Amino acid sequence: MRVTIAEVARRAxxxxxxxxxxxxxxxxxxxxTAIRVREVIAATGYTPSARAVGLAKGRTETVxxxxxxxxxxxxxDVLQGVADVLEARGYGLLLNTMNRGADSLTQFARHVSANAFxxxxxxxxPNSVExxxxxxxxxLPVVMIDDRGHHRGFASVATSNREGAADGARHLLASGRRHFVVVTGPAEFGCTRDRTAGFTDVLSAAGMESVVVEGDFTRDGGRAAIRxxxxxxxxxxxxxxxxxxxxVGVLDALREAGRAVPDDVAVVGFDDIAIAAHTQPSLTTVRQPSREMGEAAARMLLSHLDGTPLPPDPQIVPTALVVRESG
Structure with missing residues (x-):
């Protein structure tokens, strides 16, 4: 049975x-008195709970x-960036997902009520911003990562979605491509709007147009959108x-149709996830700096907890075009 602080106090x-x-x-x-208390602590093996220590310090040292x-x-990659920064500062991480919708949000609310971080x-x-x-x-200090909806009022760390997409468009134009298709993510996401605008603005400046079709950020969605x-x-x-x-879904559909990549059709993605280097052919893509975004967001929050005001404007971690075999 765990020894409590009340038991230590009674014995001392x-x-x-x-x-x-x-x-x-x-x-x-x-x-x-201090010696007597420490003797009881040593005799009973009492260790204070993390919550008790946090309350005594006025903070939990948990994010x-x-x-x-x-x-x-x-x-x-985002989580690894966050964890690296927090661990280096001696902070813990309390991770909550929304896999179960409203039930998950209820569980998260209990952590909030308990001042657990x-x-x-x-x-x-989805359905959590309000x-x-x-x-x-x-x-409650809040830092948003990858602001999908451009919510004002939150400090945030994002990437250069618009400029990254523009880099992809310039690369395809420079390689002599003239008939463009954009497979977007869901329309309600801020990154979808930025990536569409970045790509189509470069084409418009060059006197070109594109066909825009909506996908859902999944492999099957890419395949279904282009077929x-x-x-x-x-x-x-x-x-x-x-x-x-x-x-990758687009590559699947082009392969099924007998269209050669990049000879017939060039393909450019966005994110540079692990699979991008191992597709056939390997995927030219815009690298989203996910780990760096996690690091930047954790540093921003810890700096605020140390007394620095949260910045009013997003911190932008830039993208980079990674040219491989697909285009």
């Missing part, structure tokens, strides 16, 4: 507050993180898929 014939002051090396406890789920291909890192799950906004307004255009015989010699999973 002091209050729980005095035990707490001894544990935290406060100088207002006389020497003989909360709320994400939609762990299946997104780049999520592991000092600040929150957020990759916006609740997170309420928490933020009540004083009707291939079947219709529409002229296309370049496809920009707004993430690598859809780009």
């Amino acid at each position: 014939r002091v209050s729980k507050a005095t035990v707490s002051r001894v544990l935290n090396n406060k100088g207002d406890v006389d020497a003989s 909360g993180m709320l994400v939609p789920g762990l299946t997104w291909p780049w999520m592991g 000092d600040g929150l890192l957020l990759i916006e799950p 609740y997170i906004t309420t928490l933020h307004k009540s004083g 009707p255009l291939i079947s219709s015989g529409a002229a296309l010699d370049a496809v920009f898929a707004q993430n690598d999973l859809m780009a």
